[in-house]
Amino acid sequence: xxxPYYVSPEQMMQDKAEYAKKGIAKGRSIIAMEYVDGILLAAxxxxxSLHKISEIYDNIAFAGAGxxxxxxxxxxxxxxxxxxxxxxxxREDVTARSLANGYSQSLGTIFSQEMKPLEVEILVVQIGHNxxxxxxxxxxxxxxxxxxxxxxxxxGKSEAVQAxxxxxxxxxxxxxxxxxxxxxxxxxxxxxxxxxLESLEVAVLDRTRDNRKFRRYSPAETKQFLA
Amino acid sequence: xxxxxLPNHDDASxxxxxxxxxxxxxxxxxxSPDLPSVQHEPARPLQPVTVPHATTVLAVKYQEGVVIAGDxxxxxxxxxxxxxxxxxFKIDDYSAMAIAGAAxxxxxxxxxxxxxxxxxxxxxGVQLSCEGKANKLGQMxxxxxxxxxxxxxxxxxxxxxxxxxxxxRIFKYDLAGGRYEESDYHSIGSGxxxxxxxxREHFKKAMAExxxxxxxxxxxxxxxxxxxxxxxxxxxxxxxxxxxxVNGTGIIDVAESRIRAIYDEMLASRAAKxx
Numbered sequence: 001x002x003x004p005y006y007v008s009p010e011q012m013m014q015d016k017a018e019y020a021k022k023g024i025a026k027g028r029s030i031i032a033m034e035y036v037d038g039i040l041l042a043a044x045x046x047x048x049s050l051h052k053i054s055e056i057y058d059n060i061a062f063a064g065a066g067x068x069x070x071x072x073x074x075x076x077x078x079x080x081x082x083x084x085x086x087x088x089x090x091r092e093d094v095t096a097r098s099l100a101n102g103y104s105q106s107l108g109t110i111f112s113q114e115m116k117p118l119e120v121e122i123l124v125v126q127i128g129h130n131x132x133x134x135x136x137x138x139x140x141x142x143x144x145x146x147x148x149x150x151x152x153x154x155x156g157k158s159e160a161v162q163a164x165x166x167x168x169x170x171x172x173x174x175x176x177x178x179x180x181x182x183x184x185x186x187x188x189x190x191x192x193x194x195x196x197l198e199s200l201e202v203a204v205l206d207r208t209r210d211n212r213k214f215r216r217y218s219p220a221e222t223k224q225f226l227a
Numbered sequence: 228x229x230x231x232x233l234p235n236h237d238d239a240s241x242x243x244x245x246x247x248x249x250x251x252x253x254x255x256x257x258x259s260p261d262l263p264s265v266q267h268e269p270a271r272p273l274q275p276v277t278v279p280h281a282t283t284v285l286a287v288k289y290q291e292g293v294v295i296a297g298d299x300x301x302x303x304x305x306x307x308x309x310x311x312x313x314x315x316f317k318i319d320d321y322s323a324m325a326i327a328g329a330a331x332x333x334x335x336x337x338x339x340x341x342x343x344x345x346x347x348x349x350x351x352g353v354q355l356s357c358e359g360k361a362n363k364l365g366q367m368x369x370x371x372x373x374x375x376x377x378x379x380x381x382x383x384x385x386x387x388x389x390x391x392x393x394x395x396r397i398f399k400y401d402l403a404g405g406r407y408e409e410s411d412y413h414s415i416g417s418g419x420x421x422x423x424x425x426x427r428e429h430f431k432k433a434m435a436e437x438x439x440x441x442x443x444x445x446x447x448x449x450x451x452x453x454x455x456x457x458x459x460x461x462x463x464x465x466x467x468x469x470x471x472x473v474n475g476t477g478i479i480d481v482a483e484s485r486i487r488a489i490y491d492e493m494l495a496s497r498a499a500k501x502x
Contacts, residue, residue: 055349070228076350077233083241083346084234087338088252105232118228212345 016117020141023119024066029156029187030123032063032148033169034134035179038127038205038213042183044191045201048219053203055214057082057094059127061205065155066120066141074103074122096126100137100145108143117141121154127205127213160190176204180226197223241346242339242367254335254381255371276378279308281333282456284315284325285414285422285446286386286397287430289439292474293386293395296443297325298418298451299466300458310461315471317478319344322360322387323471327416328380332371336381340364357389361398361406369404382415388473395473418450418457425449436472440481443470444489460490 030043030052041053041063052071053063056078064071078099086094103122111117118141126135136148150169153161164186174182180202188195202217209215217225229235236244245253284297297314300307308330315325316337324340326333343363348354355363364385371381385398397409412430414422425446434442447468451459460467467490470481 049352051352054352073228073230074233077230077235079346079349080234080236080241080244083342083349084245084249087241087245087342088249102233106230109231 013112016111017142020066020111020117020119024121024141024155025157027065027155029158029161029190030063030065030154031151031161031165031183031186032123032125032136032153033151033165033179033183034136034149034173035176035204036173037176038207039125039134039136040176040179040183041123041125041203041205042180042187043201044187044195044199046199051201051216053201053216055203055212056099056124057086058091058211059129059205059213060094060096060099061125061203061214063123063125063154064120065122065158067118070118071120071122074106074118074120077106078103078124096124096135096137100124100139103139104143104145106143107139107141111142121158123152123154125152125205127207129207157190161186164189177226180222197226239347239350240363241343242363242370244346245339246370253370254332254339254367255374277304278379279303279312279330280456281312281314281327281330281416282458283414283416283418283422283447283450283454284327284384285412285419285426285443286325286384286409287412287426287439287443287446288395288397288410289434289436291395291436292388292472293397294436294439294443294470294472295323295325295384295386296440296447296468296470298447298458298468299461300456301330302456305455307458310458310464311466313469315469316341317471317480318360318385319348319354320477321354321390321473322357322385323473323478324364324386325384325415327382327384327419329374329378332374332379332381333383336367336371336383340367340383343367356391357387357396360387361385361396361408364398365400365404365406367404368400368402372403375402384413384415386473388475390475393475414446414450416457418447418454421450421453421457422446440470440472440485441489441493444468444486445493448490448493460487460494462494 028044033040043052045052056062062075082094122139124137128134136152138146138148138152151165198219202222204215205213279301281301286293286295295315299311301309301312317323318341388395399407399413412426429442451457467486472479
């Protein structure tokens with residue numbers, strides 16, 4: 001039996017990470033930003049039906065960048081995890097933290113054990129109510145998990161977008177209109193082109209809604225809102 | 228792609244996910260290999276368990292949708308187990324269900340059905356059609372069949388607003404999961420027959436909302452009059468039947484004050500007849 005070539009674990013991890021990063025950088029960025037009544041999620045997405053942003057539970061939303069089939073699978077697993085927990089215990093026991101941990105464990109295990117790592121970066125956000133703060137978790141292809149404040153960016157040229165937002169985002173949460181304009185400006189500046197509202201996917205977790213806080217804005221609604 | 232630490236399943240149905248992966252949580256399904264099968268002692272035949280039973284619920288169509296209502300009593304044998312039980316549930320934005328039968332499993336089924344529809348909507352990005360929802364409920368009733376032999380009957384009455392047809396629809400079920408659509412009104416539970424009799428006499432096509440609500444409450448009153456299992460308005464404790472209205476704008480909870488006003492008027496006219 002021929003012996004496989006020896007590759008040092010360090011080299012292997014590095015190669016995998018590079019491979020995954022390349023895949024993620026190919027896409028476009030997604031921004032999550034806290035605003036006065038909740039969290040805004042905005043993404044450049046030419047497709048009107050293949051969503052990058054979606055609802056997970058009453059006050060939890062999900063966004064995925066990278067390979068569609070892979071983050072779609074993660075999204076579905078997250079909904080199952082959340083619905084199962086809500087059914088087994090109670091609706092208030094479903095938390096973004098436990099979900100983010102599940103994602104982190106899964107991505108980490110796949111990254112270290114499978115041949116091909118997942119080319120995804122995901123966001124799990126939860127709005128707090130009754131004085132609780134919002135939570136935003138950014139989870140990378142290798143399972144590393146980062147707790148973000150004010151705003152979070154994944155996919156595409158995320159570092160460039162982050163740098164732009166760092167300059168512009170006010171210390172106190174802005175209103176929805178300002179937040180959305182900030183997101184559009186940041187995406188346009190880093191993409192070096194005018195963004196059409198038709199290809200902007202917008203959704204919010206709105207604290208003022210009852211029960212299910214997630215709401216998707218259609219391009220027409222976004223246009224009307226910004227007019 | 229299998230994901231460690233997260234549930235894997237490849238179906239948009241929460242019910243099927245639960246049945247496969249968590250049979251211990253699924254109502255009616257008790258076939259987990261870990262659970263020992265029950266050995267019957269020949270000297271003592273298996274007795275149906277006594278649990279609280281919820282009774283009369285009804286639904287009646289009107290011009291723009293459906294009124295669905297239920298009394299508030301649960302009985303256990305000849306005892307009243309619960310005076311304030313809620314039997315009419317909002318399931319999603321366009322449908323509601325009312326239940327009769329063993330109270331615990333009934334409420335569990337309503338909760339599971341709520342989760343099922345929300346789960347499908349989130350996974351697939353669209354809501355199930357009205358017919359699809361009704362069929363799914365039928366499958367859940369069918370899965371409960373083993374429990375029926377132990378005396379735990381669950382009988383739902385499902386109403387939904389069909390957005391494609393722009394009309395309210397009523398579905399009833401049998402124990403084996405058979406699903407039948409009713410064109411005008413229906414009632415189930417121990418006082419169901421009495422309530423149906425009232426509705427048969429007074430039902431008109433395309434009633435106004437207020438008229439349909441009044442008819443629903445009258446039917447419940449008459450059912451409570453003739454059936455011990457059905458609770459009428461409890462004036463001493465201030466407990467009244469509950470009702471929901473399902474129409475194109477969504478589900479509206481009828482305020483208790485509105486129901487109380489209708490009963491006050493109804494009771495006054497009944498009392499006048501006795502004098």
